[in-house]
Amino acid sequence: MLSIEPSALTERDTYKFLIGSIVPRPIAFVTTRNGDTINAAPFSYFNIVASEPPLLSVSVQRKNGVMKDTARNAVATEELVIHIVDETNVALVNETAANLGPAESELDRTTFTTAPSDVIETPGVKEAKIRMECKLHHHVPIEHDGKVTADLLIARVVRFHIDPALYEAGRIDAERLAPVSRLAGNFYATLGETFEIERPK
Numbered sequence: 001m002l003s004i005e006p007s008a009l010t011e012r013d014t015y016k017f018l019i020g021s022i023v024p025r026p027i028a029f030v031t032t033r034n035g036d037t038i039n040a041a042p043f044s045y046f047n048i049v050a051s052e053p054p055l056l057s058v059s060v061q062r063k064n065g066v067m068k069d070t071a072r073n074a075v076a077t078e079e080l081v082i083h084i085v086d087e088t089n090v091a092l093v094n095e096t097a098a099n100l101g102p103a104e105s106e107l108d109r110t111t112f113t114t115a116p117s118d119v120i121e122t123p124g125v126k127e128a129k130i131r132m133e134c135k136l137h138h139h140v141p142i143e144h145d146g147k148v149t150a151d152l153l154i155a156r157v158v159r160f161h162i163d164p165a166l167y168e169a170g171r172i173d174a175e176r177l178a179p180v181s182r183l184a185g186n187f188y189a190t191l192g193e194t195f196e197i198e199r200p201k
Helices: 011-021 069-077 090-095
Strands: 028-034 037-043 046-051 054-061 079-084 130-144 147-162
Touching: 028 054, 028 069, 037 054, 037 069, 054 069, 054 079, 054 130, 069 079, 069 130, 069 147, 079 147
Parallel strands: none
Antiparallel strands: 028 037, 028 079, 046 054, 054 147, 079 130, 130 147
C-alpha cells in the first residue's frame, strides 16, 4: 500500500486523489438568483445530510479565495434549487460549468427553460426529472491556513418536484430516473447494474 501524507501534496494532487477515490459522486445542478440573473452550475461535492428535516449538502470550492456565484447568491438570497442530473440532460448541464461573470446566465448556453418555484423566488429548470426548491439552512465557510477555501451549503428542501413517470407507491424508480454520476477528469458514469443485499438485523 502507498502511504501518503496529505500535507506533502499540492492541492491539485490531493484533489486528484479525492475525485478518483470517492466515486461515483451524484451531481447537483443548482440554480440561484442574482437580481434578474439566474445562475446555474453543476457540483459533485453533493449528498444527503438528513431526512428530518430534509437537508442536502453542496460544497462549492473557492478559486483563489473568491466565492463562486452559486455560493454568493445562495447566501445572499437564502435560496437555491437543486436538480438531479440524468442521462437526458447531462450534456446541457455540462455547458453551465463555463466560467461566466455573475451578471451572465449560464442557462443562455443551453436550451433549458426555467420553471417558477412554488415556495421560493428562485426558479428551477423545467427539463429536470427531479428538482428540489431549497432554503439555505446553514452556510459553513471552510477555512484552512487562515483562508476560506470552500463554502459548504446546507440546504433544506421545501418542495419536491418529481416527474410522475418516476414515481410509484411513494418511491423513485432509479432506472427511469437514469441518474448520471461524476468520476475523475472528464468521465461520468450511468447507473449500471444494481444488486441487493439485506442489512443484518
